[in-house]
Amino acid sequence: MTTGSTGQAGNDDASLHAVPLHEGWTLRHRGEALPARVPGCVHTDLLAAGVIPDPFLARNEREVDWVGRTDWVYDTVLPARATAHERTDLVFDGLDTIAEISVGGAAVGRTANMHRGYRFDVTGRLAADTQLSVLFSCSYDAAEAVRERLGATKEAYGEDPRPFIRKMACAYGWDWGPSLPTAGIWKDVRLEHWSTARPARVRPLVTVDTATGAGRVEVRIDVERTASGAGLALAADLRVGGVDATTVFEGDEAVVVAEVPDVALWWPRGYGEQPLYDCEVTLRVADGPALGHWARRVGFRDVVVDTRADEHGTGFTFVVNGERIFARGVNWIPDDVFPSRVTSARYRERLTQAAEAGVDTVRVWGGGIFERDEFYDVCDELGLMVWQDFLFACAPYPEEQPIRGEVEAEARENVARLMPHPSLVLWNGNNENLWGFRLWDWDKELAGDSWGEGYYLGLLPRVVADTDPTRAYWAGSPWSGSWDHHPNDPAHGVIHSWDVWNTTDYTDYLNDVPRFVAEFGWQGPPAYATLRRALPGGELVADSPEMLHHQKADDGLGKLERGLARHFAVPAADDFDRWHYLMQVNQARAVATGVEHWRSHWPVCAGAIVWQLNDCWPVTSWAAVDGDARLKPLWYELRRLYADRLLTIQRRDGAPVLVAVNQSRSGWDPEVLLRRMSVGGEVLAEARVRLAAGARGVAGAAVPDGLLPRPGSRTEYLVADADGQRALHFPVRDLEFAYPEPSYDVAVAELPDGAAGVTVTARTLVRDLLLQADRLSPEAAADRGLFTLLPGESATIRVTGWPSPDRAAAEAALFAVTGTSTGASTETDEGTRTGTTADTRA
Known part of the structure; x- marks a missing residue:
């Protein structure tokens, strides 16, 4: 019996003959046999046979928990073929996870790692009607057996099986994903004669x-x-x-x-x-x-990561072909909790969505998988830099055998497999484990037991140096570069910013200037049509059992509502339309606050990677693209935030400052029209300011005297316009501002390309107008997200996939910020007005 890397040999010459083994499989459990698809997994086969309900719908996840706690067998008959080759190998590119492989009733090998391939010598074993069987054991039982063998205490590791098995960690659930650990032949399988x-x-x-x-x-x-x-x-x-x-x-x-x-x-x-x-x-x-x-x-390129110390601390900047880059990024999780369902076309669709949002960096997060080659092929073609985590996330990992051997084998195989890709720019040791050692008191709980440090600071950098010395290695995310500094020190290396979401407010992003932000984000619900499909029947309610089941974060609803309450009045749980809209607005506002601030501080801050691009099922999460591939308002906001040129108003020394951020290859010297406006639409003051941002540079200018709204004013705001971009400054939070009841006209017309055009003409200030196109039709999509109109302005929203355009339907799908949220008396330029309860639907 031999095991090891599958290698990378092709099959396009006469000397090596490869025979795919994708047909004729059955899935067995307790004597019952079902048709099986390979590549695939147990859950998808059971779904196809109608044995289990869709675990993505309602609360069906609970109904299928038994699937991941059961042993399963895949069977097929191997093709008998006369061959003059000396050797025949049975090759699996991926088995999930604990498997025993038998040919003709005799075991030829065992596997214990989802993240690597296996090759078994079956020379001379193939006769007529030879059966190939793959027995998958319950991963929970296998992990527990390793735990007992190592003598690891549950006080230190809890009940979590993840550290004891080399399997996709998020299969057991995460704060955005379901617990659906599966089993199966999840990648290609073949016979190779050579x-x-x-x-x-x-x-x-x-x-x-x-x-x-x-x-x-x-x-x-x-x-x-x-x-x-x-x-x-x-x-x-x-x-x-x-x-x-x-x-x-x-x-x-x-x-x-x-x-x-x-x-x-x-x-x-x-x-x-x-x-x-x-x-x-x-x-x-x-x-x-x-x-x-x-x-x-x-592809030919030179990539280094500049981590030199400077007057600000320790930098972290990607330098490609000598060009220093502010990384505009997204974190990537497995696009389906059942990864075998992710096709090449789906990779291309999702990564194209990232590119069209202005993204240039994709971080493949360490709680998932090393993606298939097609993922990196698309990144190569689209120019998306890939930051690749090794697969460790949010847990202490024992360093003893047999885990250590599996870790080294998977690392060597995947570094070799992925190193041809020019898009791959960084190997990263882990997600949050070096930080976790300090943050979560592992040193006390583990009492000296190993926890993974030897991987991140020893084994993995050695594997990279041996196998792929052309690329940089960084020990973790976050990581300050050494134990001389706290692992999540904003002045050194890479940080994650999660206190903002968990405990404070997104305005706290403004409190420091980190060197590189590899994780930050804010939750928002998925699109309305996605929720309608995932939670069939009845009315949608924010705190219904079904809605809460599709919210996996600890106290997720509470954090959403506390975060909203700092800016808007929180709607009643059964006022779902308003709740849904405001939560999406708050998500976009939060991410915008961080990105605009950090980009304005380039080159001290050299990157922002938002958590997260995608979802693996329909869920309320931090994603910009929801589990049904619909674009949330955050995606459109990222397209603005990650554009080469960004106009923003930032605070410097307590005063608003106009900033032009220019990441294009040529200079940008916009003439900015500044207007101090009243809530009623009057221009109170106006000026033009010229900014001069050089190529890949940032330029700022003070707002001229007389243009700033009065401190604490609820009725004045500042508008900056240049080259089709708009920046807004309100002196108080939305909760306190005296928004008028939005008034606008709506017209619907067919556009020359066959799409529908929804034209909105504002009679008042209309803040954060949003057309939720999926309310028009589940297949409908709009070309823009949130935007603000001043009185008299018009904008046309292009809608595709809308079979029967209708003005009344368009009006019902339009939402905007309106009213005041305090109910208190608020000033106006004419005196006072009585506040109204916030309403978000026009």
Whole structure:
């Protein structure tokens, strides 16, 4: 029996023949057999057979808990095929998770890691009607067995199985995800017939001399040989960028190098193009036939992370091809709690949504998986820099065997697998575990037991240095760079900002200038149509049992409502339409507060990665794209916040300052129209201010005298307009401002491209107007999110997927901030007016 990396060999030559094993599978449990899909998982097979209800709907998650606590068997019949090859391997690219593999009734291997592949020698075992069986054991039982073997105390680790099994951690639930641990053959499976030798591992080290424009590809090849290939001279041919190179060798390792002149550089989106080069390696007998072929696309770029100390602390800045970059990012979680359902098309759709929101950095979070190659292919093409976590999150992890061996094996395999991708810019050791050691008192609870530090500061950086020395490694997120500073010190390295969401207010983002923010965010509910599908029947109510079941954060509803209460009156739970709209507004406002502040402090602050882009099921969460792939108002706000050019009003030394943030490659010198406005629409003062922000720079200017609203005024505000951008400054919170009842006209017309145009003309100030297009039709989508109109202004919202455009329906789907929320008397320019109860629907 042999186990190890699946390798990366191709199947497009006569010497290696691969036979996919995706058909004819059954799933068995206690004697009952069902059709099974491979790749797939137990839950999706049970769903397809009608055995279980959809766990994403209502509270069905509870009804299917038994599935993850059960053993399952997958069976198929292996194809009997006469072959002249010396060796036949059974290859699994991914098994989830604890499995015993049997061929013809005899065990050939066992697995204990979802995050790596396995290869088993089955030479001579294939006859007519040979059965292949994969028995998946309950992951809870397997984790508990490891815990008992290690003598780990439940006082230190709780009941959590995650640290004791190399399985997708969020399968057991998270504060945005359900607890649905599954089992199954979640990646491809095949038979590989081969002779003499095969390329077992191929590692391309791609570098570029930015001064001369010359690229270098150094390919390191590990081979596996049969008895006939022992000691035989082999050759490795490399072809990349029109350059050919060859090396001849007799051992099991080889290096072949190609120097490619005048390469076109790969850039992050917004900084240049993303040229990709075919890189091909052929293994052959020296002066003889080909044995195996490997092919990937590579890109030439130079990436470093500048973590030098300076007068502000310790920096953390991505530098690509010599260009310093403010990272505009999103955190990525598995796009489905059942990852085998995520197709290549779904990867492309979701990552395109990220790119269209102005994102240039995607952090693959450590509680999920190493995504399939197609994910990174799309990032290569779109210019999305990938920050890749190793798979450790929010828990102490024992460093003893057998876990340590599995950790090293998965790390070496996945570093080698992913290193061809130019989009990959950083390996990160863990999510919140170095921080957690201090924050959650692990040192006291563990009483000296191992908890993962040896992985993050020892094993993993060594694996990266051995396997992929072209990329930077960072020990954790957050991490200050050493134990000399608190792991989450804003002045050093990378931070996570969660006190704001958990305990304070989003205006507290303004209290410091971190060097890099790798996690921050605010919750908001999914789209109305998503909730309607996920919670069928009855009226939607904010605190209904079904709604609360789709809110996984600890005291999530309480945090949402306390966060809202600092800015708006909290609607009654059964006033769902108003509650839903205001929560989405608050989510967008919170993220905007942070991003505008941090971008205005470039280059001291060099990145913001919002939590999170996507959801793995329909849920109230921090996501910008909900579990049914609908865009929340936050997504549209990110598109504004992450644009190359951003106009904002920030406070400096207690006074509002006009700031132009310019991340484009050319200078930006906008003439900004500033107007001090009354709540009734009168222009009280006006001026024009010229800003001059150089390429990739920031420029600021004080607001001229007479333009600032009176301190504490509830009836005056400042408007800044330039080049189609608008920034607003209100001297008090929404809760205190004397918003008028919004008044506007609505017209609906067919646009030349067949979409519907909803034109809104404001008669009053209309703050944060939102058309919830999915209320018009579940398939409908709008081209814009929240926006503000001044009296007399008009805007047209383009709506697609709306089969029967109708003005009354459009009016019912429009929402805006209105009224005052205190009910107290509020000043106006004419005197006083009686406050009205806040209402958000026009």
